[in-house]
Amino acid sequence: MSPDDRPGDAAPDGFHAPRQSGAARRRRKKQRAAAAADPTGPRAPRNRSSGPHKERVPDARRVARDALVRIEEDGAYANLALGSILERSALDARDRGLATELVYGTTRMRRACDWLVDRFVTGGRTLDVATRATLRLGAYQVVFLAQPPHAAVGTAVDVAPTRSRGLVNAVLRKVAADHAEHGRRFPDRATALSYPDWVVARLDADLGEERATAALEAMSTASAPDVRDDGYTQDRASQWVAALVEAAPGERVLDACAAPGGKATALAGAGAYVAAADVRPARARLVADNATRTETAERVGAVVADGTRPPFPAAAFDRVLVDAPCSGLGVLHRRPDARWRVEPDAVDRLAALQLDLVLAAADLVRPGGLLVVSVCTLTAAETTGVDEEVAARRPDLAPLPPPGDPWVPWGRGALLLPQAAGTDGMALHRYRLPA
Numbered sequence: 273m274s275p276d277d278r279p280g281d282a283a284p285d286g287f288h289a290p291r292q293s294g295a296a297r298r299r300r301k302k303q304r305a306a307a308a309a310d311p312t313g314p315r316a317p318r319n320r321s322s323g324p325h326k327e328r329v330p331d332a333r334r335v336a337r338d339a340l341v342r343i344e345e346d347g348a349y350a351n352l353a354l355g356s357i358l359e360r361s362a363l364d365a366r367d368r369g370l371a372t373e374l375v376y377g378t379t380r381m382r383r384a385c386d387w388l389v390d391r392f393v394t395g396g397r398t399l400d401v402a403t404r405a406t407l408r409l410g411a412y413q414v415v416f417l418a419q420p421p422h423a424a425v426g427t428a429v430d431v432a433p434t435r436s437r438g439l440v441n442a443v444l445r446k447v448a449a450d451h452a453e454h455g456r457r458f459p460d461r462a463t464a465l466s467y468p469d470w471v472v473a474r475l476d477a478d479l480g481e482e483r484a485t486a487a488l489e490a491m492s493t494a495s496a497p498d499v500r501d502d503g504y505t506q507d508r509a510s511q512w513v514a515a516l517v518e519a520a521p522g523e524r525v526l527d528a529c530a531a532p533g534g535k536a537t538a539l540a541g542a543g544a545y546v547a548a549a550d551v552r553p554a555r556a557r558l559v560a561d562n563a564t565r566t567e568t569a570e571r572v573g574a575v576v577a578d579g580t581r582p583p584f585p586a587a588a589f590d591r592v593l594v595d596a597p598c599s600g601l602g603v604l605h606r607r608p609d610a611r612w613r614v615e616p617d618a619v620d621r622l623a624a625l626q627l628d629l630v631l632a633a634a635d636l637v638r639p640g641g642l643l644v645v646s647v648c649t650l651t652a653a654e655t656t657g658v659d660e661e662v663a664a665r666r667p668d669l670a671p672l673p674p675p676g677d678p679w680v681p682w683g684r685g686a687l688l689l690p691q692a693a694g695t696d697g698m699a700l701h702r703y704r705l706p707a
């Protein structure tokens with residue numbers, strides 16, 4: 273996994289846009305070379321617009337189909353794939369909205385859509401990427417958008433590759449007929465919710481089935497972006513975390529994992545002097561850019577530093593925030609494709625890193641100061657699990673009571689479930705250093 277692809281790192285807050293990873297670019301190049309060398313293999317991306325519709329002005333569904341092909345074929349991020357195709361299209365605002373809904377919704381519900389169509393693909397036939405994308409799109413419209421079947425099937429056939437129009441028509445008609453007769457039905461919860469098995473199993477075990485289901489359902493709906501008074505786009509959960517640091521004007525605060533700078537700029541906006549550190553130089557530059565844009569640059573010092581080996585003197589800060597890299601299982605609604613990218617072993621690997629970051633940060637807080645730890649995930653390993661280790665190794669750190677509703681108590685900290693207030697899911701621990 274490339275740095276740009278790390279879970280929990282790439283929240284689309286702020287003014288910046290994330291880039292496609294180097295790995296994705298390399299993969300794409302390799303696929304093109306392989307397709308060119310093997311004419312019987314999968315279609316090369318350059319051919320994807322061939323066929324009788326090549327010259328047509330793209331409509332929302334065609335744009336959506338093309339974006340879904342790019343996401344699947346090139347490993348492109350959904351927002352970037354769609355963004356670049358929309359940029360070149362002549363769609364008006366309404367059709368852009370429709371294309372976005374189709375791409376994001378179909379990407380989220382990919383597993384469910386595959387199950388809906390695969391029952392009716394006979395003879396063990398392997399589907400090419402464009403045909404599968406078209407079938408997913410059609411199934412999504414019929415089953416999840418409840419569009420009139422004849423219209424949904426007709427438009428899917430219209431954007432299908434010529435060679436598979438008959439198949440798309442036949443399969444989607446069966447999907448529509450089955451849906452009309454039985455409604456939505458799936459073989460298991462993970463397919464119905466459209467997440468990888470391991471994500472559902474992990475959240476079931478950690479949150480209980482009822483909370484996990486509601487959280488997973490909430491993260492299949494789009495979240496409304498919130499724009500701060502200074503123009504910075506930041507989810508309300510992150511704004512609350514920054515406020516819970518309770519930084520006062522003139523205080524020295526360290527944000528040990530700061531990029532892209534959402535919380536650092538909020539802390540500086542409250543009047544604190546903020547050392548905003550991040551281990552990745554490119555991301556540290558984002559912090560500086562965002563400080564300039566929010567007019568907090570005179571109180572934000574962006575620093576490249578590894579939080580596990582921080583280059584600051586002991587007890588140098590009144591408050592330290594560790595907004596740690598995490599598996600991102602509380603913010604899966606932000607990126608529709610994120611649920612398919614997170615890897616199961618990320619949870620334990622990141623929990624170990626979080627513990628190192630928290631223990632190193634604790635040494636930087638002055639006597640009587642505050643250490644705040646947040647993660648945008650919901651796993652026990654990365655929340656209560658890390659805190660249990662902290663309790664064992666730093667019994668001198670006194671946990672503060674959890675904030676009230678919509679937060680709920682979670683071990684010695686607090687949890688904000690994505691279904692509680694329509695925000696990101698977050699976990700928070702706050703510790704007072706002995707005076």
Ligand SMILES: C[S@@+](CC[C@H](N)C(=O)[O-])C[C@H]1O[C@@H](n2cnc3c(N)ncnc32)[C@H](O)[C@@H]1O
Nearest residue numbers: 529530531532533534535550551578579595597
């Ligand atoms: C969840 S993001 C932080 C979001 C940020 N606090 C905000 O509100 O905009 C986690 C950040 O931790 C950084 N990071 C990862 N490992 C780190 C380390 N060892 N030391 C410092 N930063 C690290 C990542 O580059 C990423 O930018």
